[in-house]
Amino acid sequence: MPEMPEVQGLVDFLRRKLLPSDGQPAVVAGLEVASFSVLKTAKVPVQALAGLPVDSVGRRGKFLVLEIGGLFLVMHLARAGWLRWSESLNTAALKPGKGPIALRVRFADQGSGDEPGFDLTEAGTRKSLAAYVVERPEEVPGIARLGPDALEMDRDSFTELLHSHGGQLKGLLRDQSKVAGIGNAYSDEILHAARLSPFALANKLDDDAVGTLHATMHQLLRAAIEAAAGRPAKELKDTKREALRVHARTGQACPVCGDTVREVSFADSSLQYCPTCQTGGKPLADRRTSKFLK
Structure with a gap:
């Protein structure tokens, strides 16, 4: 299970990719949900993030938190989940229920001709990986219950x-x-x-x-x-x-x-x-x- 050091490593990695010091912040091109069990919220649709810029990348305990245009994409990798980055994602749409990919986040092409982004993957049959699209991180029950870091x-x-x-x-x-x-x-x-x-x-x-x-x-x-x-x-x-x-x-x-x-x-x-x-x-x-x- 990814714990604080690995999640912080992912935070640092995503900051370099999405918030480059010498360029503009990445803009979400779209999200694809391949495993319906991964998305734990419905109040804010995932499509609401499309076209919005990444404002910040952070961590709450073992939760990965992306602020996107004033909304938040919160992810918990659970026991067997991971984040897999690609500089050029496959253009084909994900097929629900096929393979280990649960969620794909695409970012707009910034002139390279490729569409970068990441997949949230989960190995095994126990599906505990979780993603939330919320207006405030505290709306995620696991974050609301967190003690001090x-x-x-x-x-x-x-x-x-x-x-x-x-x-x-x-x-x-x-x-x-x-x-x-x-x-x-x-x-x-x-x-x-x-x-x-x-x-x-x-x-x-x-x-x-x-x-x-x-x-x-x-x-x-x-x-x-x-x-x-x-x-x-x-x-x-x-x-x-x-x-x-x-x-x-x-x-x-x-x-x-x-x-x-x-x-x-x-x-x-x-x-x-x-x-x-x-x-x-x-x-x-x-x-x-x-x-x-x-």
């Missing part, structure tokens, strides 16, 4: 959040209503770097552990954003995978201590951790029965 939380607000939360650290970091921008992968990476168990209770951390977790969260996310900066959209997922130390590394050696990275599986996801670095050498049992909360 992870990188905007100072030490005091982060401490207050942890002390008021009785749940486990892994769940708290992934809860977008509490901390926006972090998903399954970076929560694993942050907890590993901070040497904390994913099952540790948030309100039981002492001040030193809270400070370490806050600093680690900022350092790791900023490093990931820096690594993504300047890269084309097609390289962002590989950049993320290459930097991961424990997430999706089950059975491999921890790069810090050499212990074997282990996994805890859930119904629709899993987490990875290093026993030596995070749980005093003890392997974690299933989430429902584990006693290792320190």
Whole structure:
């Protein structure tokens, strides 16, 4: 799933393409919906964006937000979605229900003879990719529920959040209503770097552990954003995978201590951790029965 650093990488990439410093902003030529499940709004028709210029490209948590002529195209890539850019889109109209493309956004030719734009694609059968055309980003339910951005939380607000939360650290970091921008992968990476168990209770951390977790969260996310900066959209997922130390590394050696990275599986996801670095050498049992909360 794309998380804050990859979405920020897409923001930077699209700004270069759509808001060039040496030219005019891109103008939307049209939108094509190939998967009817992707469009979550009907109040503002997608055709309303045609002919309007791109005003800004930004991010809210893990949502990608394009302001277009005073309206907003908001996109959430979910677990298996991605944005695929082309300098010259196929001129043939999309066929609904065929292939991985859910939505295509075309931009007007700026003299090259080609029509650039991007496709939103989604792999697999679980269709969670979402696009919204709204008058305000806050009309999107997921944005309305967002907590503060992870990188905007100072030490005091982060401490207050942890002390008021009785749940486990892994769940708290992934809860977008509490901390926006972090998903399954970076929560694993942050907890590993901070040497904390994913099952540790948030309100039981002492001040030193809270400070370490806050600093680690900022350092790791900023490093990931820096690594993504300047890269084309097609390289962002590989950049993320290459930097991961424990997430999706089950059975491999921890790069810090050499212990074997282990996994805890859930119904629709899993987490990875290093026993030596995070749980005093003890392997974690299933989430429902584990006693290792320190």
